[in-house]
Amino acid sequence: DTGVSQNPRHKITKRGQNVTFRCDPISEHNRLYWYRQTLGQGPEFLTYFQNEAQLEKSRLLSDRFSAERPKGSFSTLEIQRTEQGDSAMYLCASGLDGYEQYFGPGTRLTVT
Amino acid sequence: AQSVTQLDSQVPVFEEAPVELRCNYSSSVSVYLFWYVQYPNQGLQLLLKYLSGSTLVKGINGFEAEFNKSQTSFHLRKPSVHISDTAEYFCAVSDPRTGGFKTIFGAGTRLFVKA
Secondary structure (H helix, E strand, O other), X not given: OOOOEEEOOEEEEOOOOOEEEEEEOXXXXXXXXXXXXXXXXXXXXXXXXXXXXXXXXOOOOOOOEEEEOHHHOOEEEEEOOOOHHHOEEEEEEEEOOOOOOEEOOOEEEEEO | OOEEEEOOOEEEEEOOOOEEEOEEEEOOOOXXXXXXXXXXOOOEEEEEEEOOOOOEEEOHHXXXXXXXXXXXXXXXXXXXXXXXXXXXXXXXXEOHHHOOOOEEEOOOEEEEEEO
């Protein structure tokens, strides 16, 4: 069990650029979650995958955000035309058919 | 819609003293409840969870929490804290009707343990 990994750990980008983050869940975990966390706040739910199917997507996730989980393994979160308000920590978590979630260390995005 | 309120943003406490971190939730239906801890520069880690059954839940590192349905609370307690307990603590709720996957987190309580 190597834990959930996320890459990159930090990303600085200029406004208007596209960015993509990767999450590698714990192997055999069929559930995968994306959250966004801003300073002084708890994680905000963005989206959820069960295997390769995206079952839930928050209204927070505008059309500029897209997430995929091909073959039910790793997942990517892409933000197009980044805005300064997108600056946050993006967290990924995985789990089995239960309710415990194992979190990765996060990707910190700074949009300048 | 479900929501979680953590009543204290910061809790300073001396080492070996007891501590209680307060959490209230709003929901008209039954819920699953969780406490997570986030140490500096680390990912969130589950401390304990309430799904059903006994209202007193014991977790890791000597923490426990009590589910109170009438007061819609799920307060976290530890009888004697250590310096190493300094961290951010998050209360969270999910709805069993949706398979429990959509989890709503509170804003967090920063526990600062002083020597």
